[in-house]
Amino acid sequence: MTTTVVAVGAGQASAVAARTLRRRGFDGRIVLVGEEAHRPYQRPPLSKEYLRGGEDDDLYLLPEQWCAAKDVEVVLGTRVTRLVPTSRTVELADGRELTADAVLLATGGRARRLPGATGDRVCYLRTLDDAERISALIRPGGQVVVIGGGFIGSEVAASARARGADVTMIEMLDVPLLRVLGVELGAVCAEIHRRGGVDMRLGQSVESVTQRGERVEVRTGAGDVIEGDLVVVGVGIEPNVELAEQAGLTVGNGIVVDEHLRTSIPGIYAAGDVANVRHPLFGSLRVEHFDNASKQGAVAANNIMGRETVFDDPYWFWSDQYDLNLQYTGHATSWDEIVVRGSTEELSFVAFYLRDGIVRAAFGVERGDDVAIAKELVAQRATPDPLQLADPDIDLYDLVPTG
């Protein structure tokens, strides 16, 4: 009988796990322990609506009222210092101890640092505090330097442009998102930024980042010197595995879990950015996206309650940049063929990544409808005729095997 669930980390995965447990009728104790001082909040708006200066009512995940009504305890501003795996006891920095029947490790990750880059105008974006700091430094007519053309860097660039700042993006590879999207579609992303007015410096490494007073200077490997009011570094995250590691759990590119999100020690689960999952479709995989954290939080809750649930979601994430909505589903590190449906020039298309004829992933710009269907194609390992896939006159839904 599970009577106490402790979630380490109070982000998306833990919040959804708490909601799911209560919705499924779990009446035991639920405690979320978060290191940040803020109540649980969503991270996606931080680089989008929040950075553009707009209000976002959706930022917070578990309103105080709900927690009170549902008897969910949220311990904030408190670090978990130790996990005793045999008794599933969690030790908090303030000296408290919590013993649970099930522990959910949803410790997320931290922004990867650029070696040698220091100064209060060298920024990273992971937390609400980070977003506040960056937002305060962006000004109309100011200069923002973005290092890294991934999703965080891309969204920061778009949001800074929306605030009227000049933006220079430095990306080490020849196109943004090269490894995820390939050269052709990565080039489309570069074009999106150019159309948005961003000065793109592609294929350039960063030699040094130096803050002088209120200016930051970035020197690239090619010898370019770019100055800004601030530099935002978006070069990925490192999973927070220390607690799991010290507890003796199997760790390797995150906390290793099976398809039920169980770690190597019974009663301990992991979900979200930190979890390296054995995925039925893609093998061992750690994914750093919102929807993944939500779905894994729900799956972990189910399994904690004894409702055996496999995590087999084909993955999905989105990015809002400028006036465009980008979406991706599936996972592909290599492919034989990319089939484009729609027009990359007009920035309205979906691109399918096929390997051995199987749809492994899809990337869409302003094609959320097609991506929703692509998700089904990926989930069912569909092998549609590429010509039909590209043909706008054929209803995409008709290509789903069991539609």
Add this chain to the structure above:
Amino acid sequence: MSTPATDALVGEGEAVPREASVTATAGLLGPDEEQWVEVATVKELVRHKKKYVEAGGEQIALFYTGEQVYALYDVCMHKQRSLSKGVIMGGQVICPGHQWMFDVETGWVDEEERCQPTYAVRVEDGAVYVNPVRRILRTDGD
């Protein structure tokens, strides 16, 4: 017909906590007969599965699935994207913006305690009529 017997008008476009609501057994807060507006033919919906229409000043997304016609407020409650540009799959309307999924009949979001407003629909002689008054259908919860 897609009008369940438990319709109740709760408000326009507001999110209603699912668990705070009760199943309404009171009579239908019935649409005035004069408010039924002809907006489409069943034939075109069978072919295209969805259609954007306007009636009574309302932006409405029509969907056709399981040989039934449904109507939802077209402007997604999440980020104001157009639901009629989304898809209908497995009884769920999927918003093209951020893949929020709404029950085509009730408008409720499965994993969120939120509801997209819907409209009453009537089909007669191959014509689709909508009562352009946004409603939040109450449910029993899960």
